Amino acid sequence: MKSSLALLLITVGVVTSACRPIVKQLTVSSATEILQDGQAAFYREEDLQLAEQALASNLKLLEVLLQTAPDDQDLLLLASQGFGAYTFAFVEEKIAAYRTDPQRASLHRDRARRLYLRGRDYGLRILKLRHDRFTAALYGDLPSFEEALQVFQAGDVPALFWTAYGWGGSINWSRDHPEMLAELPRVVAMMHRTLELDEGYFHAGPHLFFGVYYASRSPTLGGEPSRAKSHLDRALDLTGGNFLLVRLFIADPYAVQIQDRTLFETQVRMILDAPDDLSPQHRLFNQIAKVRAQLLLEKIDELFL
Amino acid sequence: MSCSCKPTTDDRRPTTGKTIYSLKPSSVNGHRSSYSVRRLTIILLGILLTAMQPSEGSDSFTIKFATLAPEGSTWMLTLREMDAEIQRRSGGRIHFVFYSGGVLGDEIDVLRKIRIGQLQGGAFSGVGLGSVLPSVRVLELPLLFENAGEADFVTGRLEESFTRAFEERGFVFLTFAEAGPVHLFSQKAIRRRQDLKGVRIWTWHGDPLAASLFRTYQVATVPLALPDVFPSLHTGLIDAFYAPPLAAIALQWFSQVSYMSSQALTRAIGGMLISRSRWETIPGELRTILKDVAKRYAREVVIKTRQENQEALATLRRHGIQIVDLDVAERRQLLEASRQVWEEQVGTLYPRSLLDQVKSLLQEYRGKAS
Numbered sequence: 021m022k023s024s025l026a027l028l029l030i031t032v033g034v035v036t037s038a039c040r041p042i043v044k045q046l047t048v049s050s051a052t053e054i055l056q057d058g059q060a061a062f063y064r065e066e067d068l069q070l071a072e073q074a075l076a077s078n079l080k081l082l083e084v085l086l087q088t089a090p091d092d093q094d095l096l097l098l099a100s101q102g103f104g105a106y107t108f109a110f111v112e113e114k115i116a117a118y119r120t121d122p123q124r125a126s127l128h129r130d131r132a133r134r135l136y137l138r139g140r141d142y143g144l145r146i147l148k149l150r151h152d153r154f155t156a157a158l159y160g161d162l163p164s165f166e167e168a169l170q171v172f173q174a175g176d177v178p179a180l181f182w183t184a185y186g187w188g189g190s191i192n193w194s195r196d197h198p199e200m201l202a203e204l205p206r207v208v209a210m211m212h213r214t215l216e217l218d219e220g221y222f223h224a225g226p227h228l229f230f231g232v233y234y235a236s237r238s239p240t241l242g243g244e245p246s247r248a249k250s251h252l253d254r255a256l257d258l259t260g261g262n263f264l265l266v267r268l269f270i271a272d273p274y275a276v277q278i279q280d281r282t283l284f285e286t287q288v289r290m291i292l293d294a295p296d297d298l299s300p301q302h303r304l305f306n307q308i309a310k311v312r313a314q315l316l317l318e319k320i321d322e323l324f325l
Numbered sequence: 326m327s328c329s330c331k332p333t334t335d336d337r338r339p340t341t342g343k344t345i346y347s348l349k350p351s352s353v354n355g356h357r358s359s360y361s362v363r364r365l366t367i368i369l370l371g372i373l374l375t376a377m378q379p380s381e382g383s384d385s386f387t388i389k390f391a392t393l394a395p396e397g398s399t400w401m402l403t404l405r406e407m408d409a410e411i412q413r414r415s416g417g418r419i420h421f422v423f424y425s426g427g428v429l430g431d432e433i434d435v436l437r438k439i440r441i442g443q444l445q446g447g448a449f450s451g452v453g454l455g456s457v458l459p460s461v462r463v464l465e466l467p468l469l470f471e472n473a474g475e476a477d478f479v480t481g482r483l484e485e486s487f488t489r490a491f492e493e494r495g496f497v498f499l500t501f502a503e504a505g506p507v508h509l510f511s512q513k514a515i516r517r518r519q520d521l522k523g524v525r526i527w528t529w530h531g532d533p534l535a536a537s538l539f540r541t542y543q544v545a546t547v548p549l550a551l552p553d554v555f556p557s558l559h560t561g562l563i564d565a566f567y568a569p570p571l572a573a574i575a576l577q578w579f580s581q582v583s584y585m586s587s588q589a590l591t592r593a594i595g596g597m598l599i600s601r602s603r604w605e606t607i608p609g610e611l612r613t614i615l616k617d618v619a620k621r622y623a624r625e626v627v628i629k630t631r632q633e634n635q636e637a638l639a640t641l642r643r644h645g646i647q648i649v650d651l652d653v654a655e656r657r658q659l660l661e662a663s664r665q666v667w668e669e670q671v672g673t674l675y676p677r678s679l680l681d682q683v684k685s686l687l688q689e690y691r692g693k694a695s
């Protein structure tokens with residue numbers, strides 16, 4: 021009896037160690053599936069503190085899994101999106117909250133810059149794995165880079181979008197870093213390609229990007245409020261008014277840029293008054309829009325003359 | 326494996342009616358009564374809070390301040406630190422409200438808003454400062470300064486007299502803060518005068534100095550407002566512009582050219598103005614705090630901007646912009662043309678005595694330096 025148990029243990033041990041890579045792969049693959057399915061649950065969460073902590077642990081778990089499967093494109097996409105969404109939702113909010121405390125704001129600005137870059141780099145790994153032409157043009161001149169983007173098709177949109185999103189986010193918090201600012205035309209080119217391929221991706225994400233891009237600079241510095249408005253209008257159409265971040269961006273930067281206080285107040289009020297069950301699948305982002313809208317309302321006199 | 330981040334069909338469905346910027350009735354109907362009560366409470370609270378606030382002018386002073394510098398840029402980050410320190414040192418009695426990134430219009434718009442009392446101050450480039458006090462542009466004469474040390478020395482010596490002159494024009498001049506060396510950027514390499522044939526160079530609409538230099542140098546200029554520069558480079562209406570390297574990157578103009586001159590044409594000045602009528606309502610001890618802190622932070626901005634302009638040069642090189650040296654003979658000719666401009670502007674921008682003073686200060690500095 022004793023000897024047969026020993027034999028069984030040895031056999032199991034041999035089989036397990038021989039199969040360790042396979043077991044690991046299987047674990048990664050099931051975890052990826054669970055994480056993919058679980059993403060929708062994150063976006064339905066209404067408690068921001070819970071969402072922040074859960075999303076942070078999730079990001080670390082993703083990085084652990086990526087050590088085993090560094091080229092797993094599903095995992096890479098989850099990480100790219102996760103870092104982008106986490107930074108927008110929870111780090112940018114702290115920068116806004118500490119606006120009267122430059123030192124604390126600076127700490128969170130640095131975090132935002134670094135975390136967005138992590139999201140960008142995971143996304144870039146997917147794009148490089150898919151297309152050598154893109155890899156070759158990545159650090160080349162701008163016209164070659166723009167041309168290389170033509171290799172991407174509809175199936176590449178998620179990776180293209182989140183890479184550009186992370187890249188753009190990191191530049192946005194690096195306006196005091198010339199080397200980062202110089203990369204902005206590449207982000208714009210990537211978002212243009214995303215817009216061409218799927219304008220409705222992630223709640224009209226490409227339109228929201230351009231809405232913010234054209235509205236966040238004044239005409240004196242090259243901004244184009246009328247183009248911003250077209251993109252934001254289209255985003256509102258595509259999301260049926262259920263994704264409150266669209267209204268948030270109409271309020272700031274668009275209404276602030278054109279100094280339309282009434283439009284600003286209307287949008288902020290609509291966000292704050294929207295019912296919590298407006299759209300369950302967008303609950304997390306809608307809650308974030310409400311928190312930001314409240315912050316905006318508190319500083320309205322600093323935004324309008 | 327399908328990606329769960331794909332949008333649901335609902336996300337993509339276009340709405341049938343135009344709901345843009347208006348509240349969808351369905352989103353509030355169910356909450357009508359609580360909405361009204363809440364609104365009433367908010368209004369009442371608002372009235373109560375307003376009544377409780379100390380009245381402006383008795384003890385606390387807000388300075389509404391506009392600048393073209395975008396939020397997050399070194400200029401704005403430093404201005405916010407300056408405000409935090411002024412608040413700390415004044416016990417919260419003075420604070421700034423910043424309107425950044427040109428949200429209140431260009432510099433001329435901002436000056437108008439200061440004059441009518443909507444704003445109390447702003448940060449300006451040489452063009453804005455010069456529209457109040459033209460003689461300040463003497464500091465931006467082409468090829469006047471050879472390095473930052475010369476600019477600092479002359480500017481420092483003249484600051485007091487400029488401050489008095491600004492005051493006569495209704496402004497308190499808080500401090501200078503330069504924007505950096507201005508270089509020529511172009512689509513083709515410019516090493517000598519012949520290379521300028523056919524080049525159409527942008528000049529900032531309303532900037533007499535740049536127009537005068539290029540006219541003397543017989544280059545075709547196209548005066549345009551700032552917003553038109555980028556599209557005009559794109560369409561070919563212009564194929565050259567001048568700017569500090571940092572601004573060329575921040576405004577994305579660099580992406581439309583291949584060359585930059587190593588020779589700086591001038592050093593762009595900048596400075597902060599406060600409306601004199603506002604200033605006079607502020608008690609003396611608070612004015613001292615304001616001025617001291619502003620000067621210290623302006624110096625910080627200058628140092629950081631100089632570093633960033635250096636970094637910007639390296640970035641431009643990495644992005645394939647070639648830095649072109651002028652021929653030695655050409656540099657001499659450019660200096661001659663520049664000196665003609667210095668003379669031409671006597672009696673227009675500044676009196677001869679000021680130009681002479683600048684030249685003699687430069688000699689003094691160069692004598693010390695050698």
